[in-house]
Amino acid sequence: MKVLVAVKRVVDANVKVRVAADNRGVDLTNVKMAMNPFCEIAVEEAVRLKEKGVATEILVVAVGPKEAQEQIRTALALGADRGILVEAADAQPLAIAKILKAIVDQEKPGLVITGKQSIDGDNNQVGQMLAALTGMGQGTFASEVNVADGKVKVTREIDGGLQTVELKLPALVSTDLRLNEPRYASLPNIMKAKKKPLDIKAPADFGVDVAPRVKTVKVEAPAARKAGIKVKTVEELVAKLKNEAKVIQ
Amino acid sequence: MSVLVYAEHDNASLKAATLNVVAAAQKIGGEITILVAGSGCGAVAQQAAKVAGVAKVLVADNAAYAHQLAENVSALVAEVGKGYKHILAAATTTGKNFLPRAAALLDVQMISEISGVVNATTFQRPIYAGNAIATVESAQAINVLTVRGTAFDPAAAEGGSAAIENLSTATDAGVSSFVGEEIAKSDRPELTAAKIVISGGRGMQNGDNFSMLYKVADKLGAAVGASRAAVDAGFVPNDMQVGQTGKIVAPELYVAVGISGAIQHLAGMKDSKVIVAINKDEEAPIFQVADYGLVADLFQAVPELEKLV
Ligand SMILES: Cc1cc2nc3c(=O)[nH]c(=O)nc-3n(C[C@H](O)[C@H](O)[C@H](O)COP(=O)(O)OP(=O)(O)OC[C@H]3O[C@@H](n4cnc5c(N)ncnc54)[C@H](O)[C@@H]3O)c2cc1C
Ligand SMILES: Nc1ncnc2c1ncn2[C@@H]1O[C@H](COP(=O)(O)O)[C@@H](O)[C@H]1O
Numbered sequence: 280m281k282v283l284v285a286v287k288r289v290v291d292a293n294v295k296v297r298v299a300a301d302n303r304g305v306d307l308t309n310v311k312m313a314m315n316p317f318c319e320i321a322v323e324e325a326v327r328l329k330e331k332g333v334a335t336e337i338l339v340v341a342v343g344p345k346e347a348q349e350q351i352r353t354a355l356a357l358g359a360d361r362g363i364l365v366e367a368a369d370a371q372p373l374a375i376a377k378i379l380k381a382i383v384d385q386e387k388p389g390l391v392i393t394g395k396q397s398i399d400g401d402n403n404q405v406g407q408m409l410a411a412l413t414g415m416g417q418g419t420f421a422s423e424v425n426v427a428d429g430k431v432k433v434t435r436e437i438d439g440g441l442q443t444v445e446l447k448l449p450a451l452v453s454t455d456l457r458l459n460e461p462r463y464a465s466l467p468n469i470m471k472a473k474k475k476p477l478d479i480k481a482p483a484d485f486g487v488d489v490a491p492r493v494k495t496v497k498v499e500a501p502a503a504r505k506a507g508i509k510v511k512t513v514e515e516l517v518a519k520l521k522n523e524a525k526v527i528q
Numbered sequence: 529m530s531v532l533v534y535a536e537h538d539n540a541s542l543k544a545a546t547l548n549v550v551a552a553a554q555k556i557g558g559e560i561t562i563l564v565a566g567s568g569c570g571a572v573a574q575q576a577a578k579v580a581g582v583a584k585v586l587v588a589d590n591a592a593y594a595h596q597l598a599e600n601v602s603a604l605v606a607e608v609g610k611g612y613k614h615i616l617a618a619a620t621t622t623g624k625n626f627l628p629r630a631a632a633l634l635d636v637q638m639i640s641e642i643s644g645v646v647n648a649t650t651f652q653r654p655i656y657a658g659n660a661i662a663t664v665e666s667a668q669a670i671n672v673l674t675v676r677g678t679a680f681d682p683a684a685a686e687g688g689s690a691a692i693e694n695l696s697t698a699t700d701a702g703v704s705s706f707v708g709e710e711i712a713k714s715d716r717p718e719l720t721a722a723k724i725v726i727s728g729g730r731g732m733q734n735g736d737n738f739s740m741l742y743k744v745a746d747k748l749g750a751a752v753g754a755s756r757a758a759v760d761a762g763f764v765p766n767d768m769q770v771g772q773t774g775k776i777v778a779p780e781l782y783v784a785v786g787i788s789g790a791i792q793h794l795a796g797m798k799d800s801k802v803i804v805a806i807n808k809d810e811e812a813p814i815f816q817v818a819d820y821g822l823v824a825d826l827f828q829a830v831p832e833l834e835k836l837v
Contacts, residue, residue, distance in 0.1 A: 295791055296656045305660050317773075372628070373637045396773060400655055402640050404628035407598065411632035416703035417598055419625050422766065432707065436766045437621040438720075438775070443707040444597065450703070456756060456773065457766060492637035496650065496663040504798065507819040509810075513832040516804065516822050524802045524819065526724070526781040527748060527837060 280389035280426075280448075282325045282334040285379055285409075286318040286354055288347040289399040298500045305498060314350040317394025320454040323461040324424060325392055326358035333426050334390070336360050340382055342375045344368045348477060355472035356464035362477040370482070370489040372400075376408035381485035383413050388449060390431065395420050395453040406453035416446030422457040531556055532609050534617040534627070535564040535576050539594065542575040544721050545618035547682035550579055552675040554683060555645035556614055559583045562690070563608055565601055567594035573692050580687035587692060592700040595709075596622050599701035602629035607697060609634060612670065613648070619674040619776075631672040638672040639664060643679035657772040657795035677720060678778035678799060712767055716742075719768065722751035724781045727770055727797070728763070729755035731786020731807065731826055735763040740830045741785060747837050753777065753797075755787045771796035786826045789814025806830070 290296055291311040299306040314322075328334035337359040341347040344366065351362035365378050383391060391413075393406035410417035418424070418433025422441065425432045426448070435442045436455045464472070482489045510516045520527045531553040536543040546562070553560045562576040565588040573587045586608060592600045609615040609630065617623035619641040631638035643661070644652030650665045651673065719725060726741050726748075738752065745752050753770040754763065770777055772795035782800035787793060789805070789812055797803070798817050805818035806829050815821040822829060 290656070292792070296659050298660050305656060371637050373632060373635070376632060398657065398772065401657070401772065403624050404638055404640060407625065407628035408632035411602060411629040414703070416701070417629065419598070420621060438767060439711040440709065440765060440767050442709040444704050445707050446704045457760065492668055493639060493664050493666045496665050498655070498660050498662050501654070501658055501661050504817050507803070507821060509815070509821045509823065513822065513824070513829050513836060516820055517833065517836040519820055520781065520802070520804070524781070526802050
């Protein structure tokens, strides 16, 4: 079974981004970029499926600027077999899902794995949209994935606890934090990854229009909280909460 | 102008999150219809009809919708939603699961987790873990939105008398089935609705130590939350995670115990009215957002707190 993993290049999770002076976006000059953490979990899951003999080939796809090749190479170093970069900066989730759908139609994977959410736009959309466009069942926010007998059983992290669903293959899974702990790429594997195939495409190759449907009017910093104080003792804390903040009785 | 609001419920009762969505719908303006999809969900429809400001309730009562499977619900919402200018759902794990799927079926670019309504086509939403607030505008025929509950004061649960209409639509996409669920049962208030939240982090050291927090919570009528680190370490279940990729809370009082204050955690609680941090490291970033900071060993401070509240 072929597994397709979608990965996105985003600002590194440890960076505290700042709003750009012109309020058009956030300031990304000299900011460290990385693979979206949920996509790392997606790649890891695919690699584990390959190690178990469930997956036979792992295809990684990214839609992004040409630098997103770095994230595809990282996935290749972690164990993916080949990559496709569709060059388009700032494509929105629906357009990304349409590009991925065209690739799914060509490649016919048995399983598609995406992250649940990209940590830059915090959209939480692409996986569900891709599932809609391909007619696949979706196991979102997965903390456990079991493939057997033409089906995949997915345990999902939901607000009340955990839910398990069963999907017919081909299906889509989106990863949550507890699904696995991604490994690091070893140096020899990073070297080997440089020789693995990576195709570069354009949205037009798939007939997808990536013009934004939703326009960003402005981007602002959130309201700042006013400076707080340090209290010395628990008594002082409780007194403040009762008499000053009046949030407890 | 017409707004379709998707009801969040468990087939027995309407969840409070729906009231926040109705509030967002009221800000958008226009006639509000609530769609209740479920199985044996008549009581939910009755409650939805009583919500203030709601004109109509549509009910799709069918086994296919019993567990809110996204494949089935999204097909229904895309079908029913065609006639509306806006389709709204709560930014809960239910709404986040099916609404993007419905949007794609309608060929609409959805807008996730709005925190503000500027006008009927312009919305605010946090991006980059809440480090920036984007104002976005859409000229699409239908606007599909999830709503961040903490950003909208709930509509009144009583006062309305909407007409209830049954839908005969039933879609079972036939690609997914419900196997089971483990729903955490607790007498404490729900995390996202509680007036007081006490959260523990890696500093709690293990799950048993969370009993210290439960004791304080029970005295204050509070809910108990956690950081990702505490969930990852297995101290507490996943539904307690507060943060960018967990639950968003904005109670009157948030008490962070043994939590360092990473941006991903702050994203889930920094809109709380009053924030208290108890941490033994005076340099911990949590103190930058805390109204009251206590530099102390939690194993001494928390039992003391329990005695004094
Ligand atoms: C993609 C992604 C998504 C994430 N999503 C979330 C999310 O939704 N929510 C979230 O919380 N995190 C999230 N994180 C993780 C986040 O980056 C931090 O790693 C996490 O919040 C740290 O948890 P913590 O503060 O409990 O642990 P630590 O950072 O280890 O802090 C523990 C704190 O406890 C204090 N402490 C220890 N012992 C004591 C004691 N005896 N008395 C008093 N204080 C003590 C220490 O001084 C320290 O400050 C995410 C990360 C990524 C990459
Ligand atoms: N530009 C992209 N290229 C490839 N995959 C993407 C892209 N954007 C989002 N995805 C996938 O969809 C997931 C959810 O992203 P989002 O809907 O943007 O929150 C990510 O974790 C990726 O797996």
